[in-house]
Amino acid sequence: MRVLTPTPHQLKLDANDWKILSEIRNNARQPLTKIAEKCHLSRQIVEYRLKQMSDQQLITGYRTVVNIRKLGYKSYHVFVDAHTPVEEKELLSRALKSDFVNALIMYSGRYNMEISIIAKDEEDFLKKYAQLADQINIRKDQFLVLLKTISARVLPDKYIKKSSNKVNFQPMKKKDKPASFDATDLKLLYSLSKDATKTNVSLAEELKLSKDAIKYRLKQLEESGLIVEFRPAVNYSALGLSINAVLVNLNQDAAKVKQFENFLKAEQSVLWCAKTFGYYDYLIYVISHNLDEFHDTINKMKAQFAEAIKNYEVLFAYEEVKYEFMSKSVMMELGRK
Secondary structure, eight states, X not given: OOBOOOOSSOOOOOHHHHHHHHHHTTOTXXXXXXXXXXXXXXXXXXXXXXXXXXXXXXXXXXXXEEOGGGGTOEEXXXXXXXXXXXXXXXXXXXXXXXXXXXXXXXXXXXXXXXXXXXXXXHHHHHHHHHHHHTTOOEEEEEEEEXXXXXXXXXXXXXXXXXXXXXXXXXXXXXXXXXXXXXXXXXXXXXXXXXXXXXXXXXXXXXXXXXXXXXXXXXXXXXXXXXXXXXXXXXXXXXGTOEEEEEEEEEOSOHHHHHHHHHHHHHOTTEEEEEEXXXXXXXXXXXXXXXXXXXXXXXXXXXXXXXXXXXXXXEEEEEEEEEEOSSOHHHHHHHHTO
């Protein structure tokens, strides 16, 4: 899930816009000349159209996906219902200012807020959550630890309008070498997590390194798997799309679990999903044009896994307040070691 920012009207993209959007969803950091070549357009046209997408709030930034587990951290998601609107506002304010909160989503449903906290372990998480919730009355909360990502898409093929010129997708090649990093690598990761399109020249100036040193470090970070992907932050509302969260509990059946995860990987309406540890077994973000389409996905899931699903909870997202792939606290804590 990236951005749900209300826009005055739904944007209308032409075939060339869709080709460009299709290409950058796989690697937003690639040079404009390469995007232009793959889309059979000039560099100037690509640059202009990307600027238009940004000006019209379709693309709200570019992020680098960082594998925080390789840094020794986990992502803890808390689903919260504060006791009063005043307390909800205070919790929201604290989470927005917090260096260890990397994501914050507002819902209508059983819970009214999802807070993602980056922490080293359960003790560290509880300490950080206590700081956020200190003297705030919480009606109910639920903790989930992200164990593994099952599927992650910037924009599923189903929602990309096809043009006559097919774009050949070439996702980043990822290796899984042991991760080694220093304080400079952490600063580089954090800087790119905020803006994946920063040039090597600007990064070199920012970190007081040579351009070649930046290039070398980036290559090492990609090969070690610390950098997972460079992607655009898409405002789905501008495309007339909405996103809702589904929390699912499954019965313990190894064969059914495998089938369920294969369903999540194949289902085009699933934007992102993860296996979790906690009361719920899965956290799923479903993308759709309207509630009918959303319920079609839920009904398909229920029909195929009626005996496997113990229970599920639907949360309707209406605002994504914060979303990053690396919290500032990670850089600061590891940098002190």
